[in-house]
Amino acid sequence: MVQFTQTLAAVLLATGVVAHPGGNTNREILRRQAHLDHPNRRSVQECKRDLVESGWVREQHLRREARLHELRVAAGFAKEHEIVRRDPAEVEENYGAEAACTLDPEATEGPYWVTGELIRQDLLTGEKGAITHLDINVIDTSGCKPVTDAYVELWGCNSTGVYTGVQAKGNGDGSATAIKTNALRGLQATGSNGTAAFITVIPGHYVGRANHLHTIIHHGAKLLPNNTIQGGTISHVGQFYIEQKFLGEVEKTPPYSTNTQKQTLNAQDALFNMGKQGGDDPVMKISLIGKTIADGLYATIDIGVNPRAKQNPQPVNMWTAEGGKPVPNSPWTGYPDTCKYCGFRPPKEKKGVDVEGETEVLG
Template sequence: MVQLTQALAAALLATAAVAHPGGNVNKEILRRQAHLDHPQRRNVQSCKRSLVDSGWVREQHMRREARLHELRVAAGFAKEHELVRRDPAEVEEEYGAAAACTLDPESTEGPYWVVGELIRQDILTGEKGAITHLDINVVDTTTCQPVTNAYVELWGCNSTGVYTGVQARGNGDGSATAIATNALRGVQPTGQNGTASFITVIPGHYVGRTNHLHTIIHHGAQLLPNNTIRGGSISHVGQFYIDQNMLQQVEATAPYNTNKQAITTNARDMLFNMGRQGGDDPVLKVSLIGKTIADGLYATIDVGVNPNARQNPQPVNLWTANGGIPVPNSPWTGYPDSCRNCGFGGGRPPRKA
């Protein structure tokens, strides 16, 4: 598996494709390869027996079934007494066939991470799209126990491929209009089952990347009076993806179908391909709440982390009451033209002839 992965990494590096408009993902590929080659690497699959024997897999399966049914009842697509359950034994048997990664960064934080986001479950802030109720389960792969009292940070672009809280060439029209909003960004604590829940949208696409969500897992952070967090450590920096068939259906709906940027499919996205190596599965499990995407979606994913790992992602902006403001000396400042993390090998892009 390692030899196959290294061959894939070499092929992807040779293509020198962009991660964001004007950027380059060579650095991210190398970081992902280092994760896959780490001798102490473990994923959720490593904990399958413990999670099944403890009853956690069965409990989470039943909780997720109940949550989806609750959403369907609330939307008028089911009656309270109509809950039909799948045999938990089948779920236990299948669990861990593929699972999210751990220990080292699954991927980069990217050029649009904004620190200081609010603790909130509903991060829509008026954005339209395929409304998604997302449950993220966090598992400690060193103890095979759910991670409680951590904070899960989530952010993604809107349905037309624009990130809020930042201004950069290639981020939409490059104007400052998105700086004033923190839509589709937020933080949630993990509960007793290791679950953090959000209400967001399926992200749109933009040049060079398939549709994806970003996440960061915080441990030991302090909750501040202004409903943000500070301090602690970060164990995981990752990205979540959506099945291509579901993406095609989403992209055919409004406002996604107004997005004129070039589409990159999962199969052609190098970070997606690297993310699925080594038995990992960064793809959300998505269910329709009603009959169509417009009726809403319910999505779940399990993320394995080593809480003792230490990652050091770098934000570009800080969220304030006045919108996003630059973080001094950020390696992403000036993206994609002049930042320290820009271009090939993390340096400046080559000059045009």
């Protein structure tokens, strides 16, 4: 698998594929390859026995079934006594190998990460689209237990491919119209079962990337009085995707259908292809709450992390009461034309350095 992945990485690097309009994914491909090659890397699949024997897999399956049923009852599509259950033994048998259930690829924060976001479950802030109730489970793959003391950060573009809190060429029309809002951005703490819950939308598409959500996992951060966090470490930087056939149905609905930007399919996205390597699956499992996409969605995904790892993603802006403000000396400033990470090419001599269980590619 490693040899195949390195071959794939070489091909992708040679093509200079774009990440966002005007950028490319060379730096991100190298980061993912380093993660796959790390000798201490463990996936969620390797924790299957422990998670099943501890009862966690069964407990999470029952909880997720109950949550989907709760959403259906609240929306008027089911009655409380009509819950439909799947055999937990079947779920335990397939755990870690079934599509859309595990994720541990290290990816990129991208040029539109805004630090200082609020702790909140509902990220909509007036945005329209395929409303999605998303449950993210965080698993410590070094000890095969749920992570109960982390903050999960989540963000993505809106249904027409625009990120809030930033202004950049290629982000919508490049105007400052979205910089004053923090829609579709926020954090949640993991509970006793390792779960963080959000309400967001299926992200739209923009030139150069398949539809995706971003996530960062924070450990040891301090909760501030203004409902944000400070300090701690970051163990994981990742991206979630949507199954292509289902995404095609979402894209037919408004306001997605009004987006005139060229769409990149999953199979055409370099980071999606790298994310599928090493036994990982970065695709969310999604269920309809009602009869149509417009009735709402329930999505789940599990993330495997090493809490001792230390990643160093770089924000372009910081969220303030006045909107997104530039972070001094951010390597993403000026994206996609003049930033430090623009047009990145792999270093010729420098090699990765091991930082508490993870490899960070130097550039």
